[in-house]
Amino acid sequence: MSLAMTLLRRLEGPQTLGRGPAFWTAFAIVIAAAIAYPWFADGYTVGNTAYFFCWVFMALGLCLIWGYGGALSFGQTAFFGLSGYAYGVLTLNVGAAYGFTLAALVLAVALSAVMAALLGYFLFFGRIGGVFLGIITLSVTLALERFMAQTAGPEWKIGAARLNGYNGMSGMPPLTVPWFDGEIVLFPDVALYYGLLGLLIVVYLALRILVNARFGNVLVAIRENPERAEMLGYDVRRYQLAAFVIGSALAGLSGTLYTAWGQYITPSSMGLTAAALPVIWVAVGGRGDLTATLLGTLVVLGGFQALTIYGSQYALVVMGLLLVVVVLAAPDGLVVAAMRGLGRLRRREAGR
Amino acid sequence: MTPLLETRALSKHFGGLHVTNDVNFALAAGEIHCLIGPNGAGKSTFFRLLLGEYTPERGQILYAGEDITALKPFARIRRGMSVKFQVPGIFPSLSVAHNLEIALQHHLEGASLGAEIRRLLAFLNLSAAASERAGNLSHGQKQWLEIGMAISLKPRLLLLDEPTAGMSPDETFATGAMVQALNRDGVAVLAIEHDMAFVRQIAQRVTVLHVGRIFAQGTTDAIIADERVAAIYLGETDAPPLRSVADA
Numbered sequence: 086m087s088l089a090m091t092l093l094r095r096l097e098g099p100q101t102l103g104r105g106p107a108f109w110t111a112f113a114i115v116i117a118a119a120i121a122y123p124w125f126a127d128g129y130t131v132g133n134t135a136y137f138f139c140w141v142f143m144a145l146g147l148c149l150i151w152g153y154g155g156a157l158s159f160g161q162t163a164f165f166g167l168s169g170y171a172y173g174v175l176t177l178n179v180g181a182a183y184g185f186t187l188a189a190l191v192l193a194v195a196l197s198a199v200m201a202a203l204l205g206y207f208l209f210f211g212r213i214g215g216v217f218l219g220i221i222t223l224s225v226t227l228a229l230e231r232f233m234a235q236t237a238g239p240e241w242k243i244g245a246a247r248l249n250g251y252n253g254m255s256g257m258p259p260l261t262v263p264w265f266d267g268e269i270v271l272f273p274d275v276a277l278y279y280g281l282l283g284l285l286i287v288v289y290l291a292l293r294i295l296v297n298a299r300f301g302n303v304l305v306a307i308r309e310n311p312e313r314a315e316m317l318g319y320d321v322r323r324y325q326l327a328a329f330v331i332g333s334a335l336a337g338l339s340g341t342l343y344t345a346w347g348q349y350i351t352p353s354s355m356g357l358t359a360a361a362l363p364v365i366w367v368a369v370g371g372r373g374d375l376t377a378t379l380l381g382t383l384v385v386l387g388g389f390q391a392l393t394i395y396g397s398q399y400a401l402v403v404m405g406l407l408l409v410v411v412v413l414a415a416p417d418g419l420v421v422a423a424m425r426g427l428g429r430l431r432r433r434e435a436g437r
Numbered sequence: 438m439t440p441l442l443e444t445r446a447l448s449k450h451f452g453g454l455h456v457t458n459d460v461n462f463a464l465a466a467g468e469i470h471c472l473i474g475p476n477g478a479g480k481s482t483f484f485r486l487l488l489g490e491y492t493p494e495r496g497q498i499l500y501a502g503e504d505i506t507a508l509k510p511f512a513r514i515r516r517g518m519s520v521k522f523q524v525p526g527i528f529p530s531l532s533v534a535h536n537l538e539i540a541l542q543h544h545l546e547g548a549s550l551g552a553e554i555r556r557l558l559a560f561l562n563l564s565a566a567a568s569e570r571a572g573n574l575s576h577g578q579k580q581w582l583e584i585g586m587a588i589s590l591k592p593r594l595l596l597l598d599e600p601t602a603g604m605s606p607d608e609t610f611a612t613g614a615m616v617q618a619l620n621r622d623g624v625a626v627l628a629i630e631h632d633m634a635f636v637r638q639i640a641q642r643v644t645v646l647h648v649g650r651i652f653a654q655g656t657t658d659a660i661i662a663d664e665r666v667a668a669i670y671l672g673e674t675d676a677p678p679l680r681s682v683a684d685a
Contacts, residue, residue: 099535299542306539309528313583316488316526317540318514318590 096290098297100153100305102374102424119282123275132273132346137386138281139342144366144382145292145375146335151364152372153296154328155308156214160204160222161336161363163229164197166355168337169344170233171196173254177246181258184268190260190341197337198330205329209322214311226355233352253351260345273346281342285379288335292375295331304328336363358401362389365408371418381420439502441466441594441625442487447496449486456482457493458649466593469616469626471636471657474646475670480629481523483646484598487627488520489513500594519592523599523629525579527586529572533563536571536582540589553589560618561585562611577608584612588619595619597628601635613638633661645669 097104103112123131143161151157171193172186179185204225208218237250248254260271260280271277295301303324306314315321344350353359370381385407392400415422440463449457456479464470472480485491487498489510498506505513514520528536537554545553558564561581566574571582580600587595597616601609609632616626616639630636636643636657643660645653647669653660660666 099532302535302539302542305531306528309530310526312522313526313528313586314539315511316514316520316522317586318511318543320509320511 092294095294095297097293098301100296100301101293102376102421116286120279123278128274131275131278133390135273135278135281136343136346137383138278138285139346140339140363140366140386141285141379141382142288142342143336143339143363144370144378145288146332146339147363147367148332148372148375148378149292149296149304149335150328150332151367152374152378153301153304153308154325154332155311156325156329157219157364158222158329158332159219159360159364160226161333162355162360163222163226164201164333164336165340165343165359166226166229166233166350166352167200167340168193168197169340169350169354170248170254172341172344173257173350174243174246176257177254178244181261184261184263186258186260186345187262190338190345193341194334194337197340198334201330201333201337202326205326205333209325209329212322223357223360226360227357230352230355233355251352253349253353255349257344257348259348260342271345277346288338289375289379296375300324300327362404365404367418369407369411369419371421373417374421374424377418377420377424381418438465440464440499441468441501442627443499444487445497445499447483447486447493447498449482449491449493455649457486460496460646460649460651462644462651464594464625464627467620467623467625469620469628469639469641471640471643472627472629472646473631473633473636473643473660474652477648478646479649480646481598482649484520484596484629487513487596488518514590517591517593518596519587519590519594520596521580521583521587521598521600523602525576525583527571527574527579527582529570531571532568533571533574533582534558534567537585537589540586543590557585557589560615576603577605580604580608580612581615584615588624592624594625594627597626597630599629599631601630601632606634609635610638637661 097108122134126134143165147158147161172189175189175192176186179189204222207213208221213221233248234251236248237252239247241248241250246254259273260277262269262271262280269276271280296304303314303319306317306319307321307324311321340350340354343354366382366385367378369385370379371377385404389400389404392403411419442462442464444460444462447457447460447462448455458479460483472483474480482491486493489505489508489512493506496506497504500513500516500518503516505516528539531539534554537557538550541550541553541557554567555564558567561584563578563581563585566578571579574582580603584597584600600616601612604612613635616628620626626639628639640657643655643657644651645660645666652669653663653666655663
């Protein structure tokens with residue numbers, strides 16, 4: 086009971102914007118609206134929203150590593166691709182019966198976590214930080230992209246799963262949940278939407294608890310002043326590694342969900358453009374806060390897709406421009422700036 | 438009695454420059470000891486060796502009789518050492534209370550954590566600034582906040598690197614009173630300091646470092662009266678014989 090109370094208390098704290106009845110009422114209204122949304126929207130739009138949800142986990146992961154931990158990883162897409170391909174290989178070989186797709190999801194995410202632990206061990210225990218961390222993680226994702234792009238030949242297969250080079254892997258089954266009378270297939274419409282909404286709420290709240298707990302305190306301490314954090318008796322490397330593993334596993338979760346959503350994955354999902362986008366989503370919303378990252382990512386994804394309809398090259402230019410403008414005008418992110426402004430306004434009103 | 442901190446033939450060089458040279462040093466539990474010496478004497482390097490930020494080429498560091506030479510900094514801190522750097526090492530974008538919370542969460546939580554934060558804020562003269570962003574504090578307040586973080590760990594040994602640098606005379610005196618209050622609770626203090634008024638206020642023993650070696654050691658009065666110590670500060674002496682003023 087006391088553990089549950091402790092966890093509930095940590096839903097809000099110094100590391101997260103939004104607290105008190107006003108915030109949680111707004112939160113409940115947003116959740117209620119999100120639950121009601123499929124009743125008013127057509128299946129395609131709902132499926133498209135589910136597509137946006139797929140990406141948010143990767144952004145939240147980057148928010149943890151970069152915004153809270155201060156280590157800019159450019160390699161989120163490496164784990165996105167790794168888990169996406171892993172889900173494909175596993176399900177193309179074993180199939181979707183008996184809820185195996187869920188086991189494949191867990192295994193694919195676990196693979197990313199293990200690989201992140203391995204890479205992160207060398208990075209953080211080798212005391213690699215700052216810009217070099219970005220360069221190495223970017224190199225890893227680009228190397229993976231190049232590698233997967235040259236797997237077009239028939240010899241590149243794992244069991245029944247052809248890797249297919251630049252065209253990517255396709256035909257893997259969507260997520261299926263075993264149920265009493267058969268199974269529920271989470272096709273990319275209402276069913277997957279609800280599944281992802283639930284998962285998103287759980288991950289968001291769990292991360293809020295994590296960053297407001299002792300772990301999150303140490304993480305922001307490392308971001309602010311790693312030497313001081315170490316001189317308070319914290320093994321900085323372990324905390325950085327833990328954040329990297331959790332954040333990268335979330336990127337892996339995104340990759341798996343994306344692959345299950347569209348039933349395909351290609352090497353370009355690990356390319357340079359793909360690698361830059363999570364950085365933009367997180368920076369634009371506000372890397373220092375989970376809620377800001379979540380909102381910012383959804384808005385930027387929506388805007389990006391709308392722009393893409395008129396011309397993909399312009400959409401990318403706008404994304405680049407957006408990043409530059411935000412870095413110059415609101416370095417903490419647009420959502421964070423807006424939320425702070427709102428807070429100031431409320432205090433001023435209260436002071437009258 | 439085993440010293441709380443001891444170095445044996447501790448040596449560190451950067452290229453051909455011997456910054457710490459065969460230093461044999463001992464600090465008793467509960468003692469306030471000041472480390473002085475002209476710029477470039479090797480004081481800060483000696484501190485970084487004690488903390489594990491530098492690895493010595495030769496020699497040993499013992500803490501409460503245990504060889505800690507190979508331990509990482511965080512492991513030394515966990516054994517009861519704590520440090521306040523010359524440039525205030527705080528978490529600038531977090532609130533003052535949050536800075537202290539991060540230091541205190543090792544051994545406290547819940548209501549007792551809050552009570553200890555309030556007690557420390559009062560001790561540090563920072564109660565009014567509890568929710569202030571730490572980066573907005575004055576220089577002296579930042580120094581106090583860092584001292585507060587350092588003592589939050591309940592250390593047996595507190596290392597202070599120029600704790601009064603950039604402070605007004607009033608702030609310096611208040612800092613001295615803080616150090617003495619901590620010492621009354623049994624905390625041993627090793628402080629690098631240039632301000633001789635501060636040294637006089639707090640030190641029970643003084644060690645003079647010069648070109649990486651111990652030049653002289655003794656009571657504060659004996660060191661201040663030593664003309665050779667004055668001479669090295671003026672750059673008139675460069676021969677560093679190892680000797681003790683108290684023995685002379």
